[in-house]
Amino acid sequence: MRPISIVHQDPCLTVFKHCSKDTVVICMGSPASCPLCDGELKDWMFSFRQIFAPWKTSESCPCTIVIRPTNGRFLQDYTGVEDLHIGIADSDGQVLHYDDNGIKRDTFWPECLPVWSQPDADLLTYGSGSIPDTQRCRWNNTLTLHTLSWRIDNHAYNEQVRNCFDFALGFVRALITETEPFGNKEMFTSEVILPKIQRLLRFLELYKKVCSTARSWIIQDTKDM
Numbered sequence: 001m002r003p004i005s006i007v008h009q010d011p012c013l014t015v016f017k018h019c020s021k022d023t024v025v026i027c028m029g030s031p032a033s034c035p036l037c038d039g040e041l042k043d044w045m046f047s048f049r050q051i052f053a054p055w056k057t058s059e060s061c062p063c064t065i066v067i068r069p070t071n072g073r074f075l076q077d078y079t080g081v082e083d084l085h086i087g088i089a090d091s092d093g094q095v096l097h098y099d100d101n102g103i104k105r106d107t108f109w110p111e112c113l114p115v116w117s118q119p120d121a122d123l124l125t126y127g128s129g130s131i132p133d134t135q136r137c138r139w140n141n142t143l144t145l146h147t148l149s150w151r152i153d154n155h156a157y158n159e160q161v162r163n164c165f166d167f168a169l170g171f172v173r174a175l176i177t178e179t180e181p182f183g184n185k186e187m188f189t190s191e192v193i194l195p196k197i198q199r200l201l202r203f204l205e206l207y208k209k210v211c212s213t214a215r216s217w218i219i220q221d222t223k224d225m
């Protein structure tokens with residue numbers, strides 16, 4: 001059994017089955033041969049898949065609600081207990097967010113997790129150029145109005161009741177006034193945000209497990225995948 005050489009790029013894992021029926025190999029990069037039996041991987045495509053890090057740049061997830069660690073980065077600094085910051089990416093991927101200094105607009109967030117888009121369209125899977133104009137306009141207009149009314153409201157930042165999360169949730173409510181499925185923070189957190197964070201944590205756990213081995217691959221039971 002030999003180590004696999006690693007090409008450093010965006011975090012991504014390769015999962016494949018080769019000579020063992022009940023286990024999969026999880027590794028980084030694209031190996032030319034199976035690390036278990038050293039066999040050539042010429043006919044492995046049938047069970048090959050890649051798991052990409054779930055975070056993106058905000059430019060690649062326009063018109064979404066996005067979260068990032070308040071300090072640091074997901075891979076290096078986030079373990080599931082650190083504070084997160086939430087913002088709203090407009091149709092160009094610029095992010096509006098709120099903290100104790102007021103509303104800010106960032107040109108982009110280099111690393112963020114998209115957690116919500118308009119319910120009538122799966123915008124998380126859209127490329128930046130393929131969001132229908134009507135939805136793009138509705139998102140941007142609602143964001144402009146929401147930002148304006150938030151500023152006019154002019155209450156002070158409050159860690160419990162008027163923070164980045166309230167700003168983002170207020171926007172969501174303004175966008176979907178006809179149905180209001182997320183009436184409170186708890187529901188939005190448990191139904192929208194937590195499942196995305198759990199998926200992120202599963203990726204981080206697996207990625208760190210692979211990284212922690214000197215050979216850069218692990219095997220795992222097929223039923224656990």
Ligand SMILES: [Zn+2]
Nearest residue numbers: 018019034037
């Ligand atoms: Zn093999």
